[in-house]
Amino acid sequence: MSEAGSSDGYDEMSCSQEDTSDPEEEIFDSEPIRQQTQTFTVLDASECLALAQKEVDEVRELLCCSEEVASILMRQFRWNREKLTEEYLCDADKVLKRAGIHQGENLEIVHADGAVAVGGTSQPRGSLPDVQCLICYETSADYSALGCGHQFCNTCYTTFLAHKITDEGYNCVFATCPKPECSLVVSERLVHSLALPADKRAIFDKARRIERSYVDDNPNLKWCTAAGCGNAIRAPKGHLGVKCSCGQRFCFKCNDEDHAPCSCEELAKWMVKCRDDSETYNWLMSNTKACPKCATSIEKNGGCNHMTCKNSSCKFEFCWVCLGPWRIHRAGSYYSCNRYDPEKEKENPEAKKKDSSRAALERYLHYYTRFTNHHNSLKFEVEARAKMEEKIKEMEKQGDKTWIDCTYLKDANEALYECRYALQYTYVYAFYLPQGGNFRTHFEMNQTELEQQTEQLSEMLEKDVSEIHRAEVVHCFTMAKTRLTNLLELVAVRGSGSATDTSGGAGSSSDP
Amino acid sequence: MSASGAFPAAAGTSSSKAGAPAPAASGQSVNKRLQSELMSLMMGGDAGISAFPDGDNIFQWTGTITGGAGTVYEGLTFKLSLKFPTGYPYEAPAVTFNPPSCFHPNVDQYGNICLDILKEKWSAVYNVRTILLSIQSLLGDPNLDSPLNGHAASLWPNQADFKKALLKHKSSLPSGERRP
Numbered sequence: 001m002s003e004a005g006s007s008d009g010y011d012e013m014s015c016s017q018e019d020t021s022d023p024e025e026e027i028f029d030s031e032p033i034r035q036q037t038q039t040f041t042v043l044d045a046s047e048c049l050a051l052a053q054k055e056v057d058e059v060r061e062l063l064c065c066s067e068e069v070a071s072i073l074m075r076q077f078r079w080n081r082e083k084l085t086e087e088y089l090c091d092a093d094k095v096l097k098r099a100g101i102h103q104g105e106n107l108e109i110v111h112a113d114g115a116v117a118v119g120g121t122s123q124p125r126g127s128l129p130d131v132q133c134l135i136c137y138e139t140s141a142d143y144s145a146l147g148c149g150h151q152f153c154n155t156c157y158t159t160f161l162a163h164k165i166t167d168e169g170y171n172c173v174f175a176t177c178p179k180p181e182c183s184l185v186v187s188e189r190l191v192h193s194l195a196l197p198a199d200k201r202a203i204f205d206k207a208r209r210i211e212r213s214y215v216d217d218n219p220n221l222k223w224c225t226a227a228g229c230g231n232a233i234r235a236p237k238g239h240l241g242v243k244c245s246c247g248q249r250f251c252f253k254c255n256d257e258d259h260a261p262c263s264c265e266e267l268a269k270w271m272v273k274c275r276d277d278s279e280t281y282n283w284l285m286s287n288t289k290a291c292p293k294c295a296t297s298i299e300k301n302g303g304c305n306h307m308t309c310k311n312s313s314c315k316f317e318f319c320w321v322c323l324g325p326w327r328i329h330r331a332g333s334y335y336s337c338n339r340y341d342p343e344k345e346k347e348n349p350e351a352k353k354k355d356s357s358r359a360a361l362e363r364y365l366h367y368y369t370r371f372t373n374h375h376n377s378l379k380f381e382v383e384a385r386a387k388m389e390e391k392i393k394e395m396e397k398q399g400d401k402t403w404i405d406c407t408y409l410k411d412a413n414e415a416l417y418e419c420r421y422a423l424q425y426t427y428v429y430a431f432y433l434p435q436g437g438n439f440r441t442h443f444e445m446n447q448t449e450l451e452q453q454t455e456q457l458s459e460m461l462e463k464d465v466s467e468i469h470r471a472e473v474v475h476c477f478t479m480a481k482t483r484l485t486n487l488l489e490l491v492a493v494r495g496s497g498s499a500t501d502t503s504g505g506a507g508s509s510s511d512p
Numbered sequence: 513m514s515a516s517g518a519f520p521a522a523a524g525t526s527s528s529k530a531g532a533p534a535p536a537a538s539g540q541s542v543n544k545r546l547q548s549e550l551m552s553l554m555m556g557g558d559a560g561i562s563a564f565p566d567g568d569n570i571f572q573w574t575g576t577i578t579g580g581a582g583t584v585y586e587g588l589t590f591k592l593s594l595k596f597p598t599g600y601p602y603e604a605p606a607v608t609f610n611p612p613s614c615f616h617p618n619v620d621q622y623g624n625i626c627l628d629i630l631k632e633k634w635s636a637v638y639n640v641r642t643i644l645l646s647i648q649s650l651l652g653d654p655n656l657d658s659p660l661n662g663h664a665a666s667l668w669p670n671q672a673d674f675k676k677a678l679l680k681h682k683s684s685l686p687s688g689e690r691r692p
């Protein structure tokens with residue numbers, strides 16, 4: 001399959017795209033949903049450690065050095081084993097010196113268990129002669145040194161390390177002796193002998209872990225961005241959307257949230273734009289709007305955009321996005337609240353008066369409202385999933401369905417989430433898409449189809465348990481997934497440059 | 513990179529550990545170190561360099577350097593501003609020519625200096641004295657590989673032309689270098 005669209009991970013469709021056959025019949029002839037061959041894999045922390053350990057072991061044998069030296073060298077050479085062995089065989093001393101590994105007489109001074117070890121020999125604490133610290137200029141007998149013997153008082157050494165850890169994060173593993181020109185790398189023994197705050201020491205320890213640097217330095221590996229997850233993802237460099245086994249989705253390229261079908265650059269531009277304009281459009285983020293007919297306050301408590309006024313004497317049905325009557329959205333069987341039509345705007349007598357900057361703002365507003373709407377709906381979709389679990393239990397209690405039979409509802413919710421998730425970014429993509437052209441027409445057609453199917457699915461899943469029909473739901477979410485795949489593939493084809501009807505790249509439209 | 517979030521807050525440290533830092537006193541220790549530097553600078557009597565705090569603010573100094581003998585800068589004096597962060601000396605001070613009157617390959621039009629020891633090669637062992645001596649030596653021995661002032665770098669090989677441009681540049685600045 002094509003790579004650039006990063007539709008990987010989405011299930012391949014077995015369902016026909018024609019939406020005419022009877023769903024009750026179709027469920028029996030549809031093939032089981034297959035998992036597509038993924039171009040990314042999830043590795044847990046122990047798998048990462050095993051990979052890193054294997055590299056270290058090979059270097060240790062190859063260079064006949066200790067495991068610690070092999071780890072330091074690999075970290076220093078950013079896990080480029082070939083480069084390391086080549087340079088090491090050429091001039092081992094030079095490589096060791098540059099990596100900050102001590103050679104020659106051991107002049108280390110470290111404190112441990114009430115004693116002080118000088119060059120590995122333990123002495124009682126306080127037995128050292130006074131020296132002047134090169135950092136604070138105070139004279140004291142309480143100091144430490146690495147193997148090089150460059151002494152600094154313990155207070156200064158501790159503050160020095162605390163700054164390195166805070167200011168440089170995981171790069172603190174490369175911290176060297178404070179003495180200028182001394183390349184000796186700070187040892188774990190020294191760090192552990194000093195009274196660093198526990199959180200700082202923990203960062204240093206994490207920084208030293210070989211799998212941490214192995215993953216951080218490998219362009220084909222990335223840590224899952226979910227807090228506390230600890231898994232890593234392996235994917236080709238430049239790959240976009242990935243999904244961890246913990247459920248976290250993120251962009252492999254920019255580490256931001258998964259933003260298919262739009263590119264990292266478009267997302268970054270969009271985020272800046274949204275920040276700049278956010279004040280004006282804060283109201284759009286709210287979950288409450290007034291009914292366009294009777295002004296009753298309507299709270300959106302479901303992901304679906306089809307709203308019905310709760311005022312029993314009104315019951316006006318409208319679209320949450322544009323506040324227009326719902327029936328016009330159904331005209332021609334399309335849910336069509338996705339297209340920004342400048343011609344239609346012109347017909348509006350109010351719009352004629354507005355200047356071009358206002359028009360640019362409105363164009364942005366059009367895409368922004370739709371982006372935000374899907375974005376906010378996602379939150380409800382998550383809540384809906386929890387409700388769904390309850391529903392499944394309810395259905396189980398009814399006795400005629402087993403848990404296995406009901407798992408299709410979980411699949412349906414997952415599909416709904418995936419579709420809505422991608423839909424928000426289709427509006428960012430469309431915003432930066434040049435006006436006019438065949439591609440835009442194709443894209444918007446696919447977007448409409450996906451949006452319509454997604455709303456239909458959302459509505460279906462909002463129903464009472466007794467009204468949910470398995471075949472209908474399966475048909476609906478299978479269709480939604482097909483449409484998502486179609487849309488992502490369309491974008492991928494354009495991205496790979498094989499589309500002939502694209503004039504100008506994404507983002508070449510004038511930025512309002 | 514933010515790695516701290518995932519870890520528990522600092523717990524009490526074992527008594528066998530050495531050198532418990534006193535965070536509350538860190539401002540005090542910076543102050544102490546700067547006072548001590550000031551003393552040794554006044555006692556030291558290095559040729560062509562001097563520095564003194566601006567008024568009561570110990571974190572803001574004005575330094576003066578005179579071009580070394582045998583260089584195009586010989587006899588010319590330049591003023592520098594030194595701003596010390598609270599993390600000093602673990603973090604480098606911000607040092608700029610102020611006024612930006614120094615025409616030099618490694619100094620930009622705002623007086624910013626491209627010198628490794630003020631950036632990635634900074635060490636807590638360096639101090640005001642070593643900074644001023646390094647800048648003084650940079651004047652006569654510029655790094656022409658990555659100049660901030662390309663014009664100055666291109667003139668450098670012809671020292672006579674360079675001197676002309678240097679003097680012209682210095683006199684064009686209204687504040688000049690006259691001593692108070």
Ligand SMILES: [Zn+2]
Nearest residue numbers: 015016026475
């Ligand atoms: Zn079907």
Ligand SMILES: [Zn+2]
Nearest residue numbers: 133136153156
């Ligand atoms: Zn000290």
Ligand SMILES: [Zn+2]
Nearest residue numbers: 163167599603
């Ligand atoms: Zn710092």
Ligand SMILES: [Zn+2]
Nearest residue numbers: 148150177182
């Ligand atoms: Zn050293």
Ligand SMILES: [Zn+2]
Nearest residue numbers: 192201202205
């Ligand atoms: Zn540890």
Ligand SMILES: [Zn+2]
Nearest residue numbers: 224229244246
């Ligand atoms: Zn994860």
Ligand SMILES: [Zn+2]
Nearest residue numbers: 251253254264
């Ligand atoms: Zn990205």
Ligand SMILES: [Zn+2]
Nearest residue numbers: 291294309314
């Ligand atoms: Zn109403």
Ligand SMILES: [Zn+2]
Nearest residue numbers: 304306307459
């Ligand atoms: Zn609805």
Ligand SMILES: [Zn+2]
Nearest residue numbers: 319321322337
């Ligand atoms: Zn609508």
Ligand SMILES: [Zn+2]
Nearest residue numbers: 319322324337
């Ligand atoms: Zn609409």
Ligand SMILES: [Zn+2]
Nearest residue numbers: 626627658660
């Ligand atoms: Zn530079």
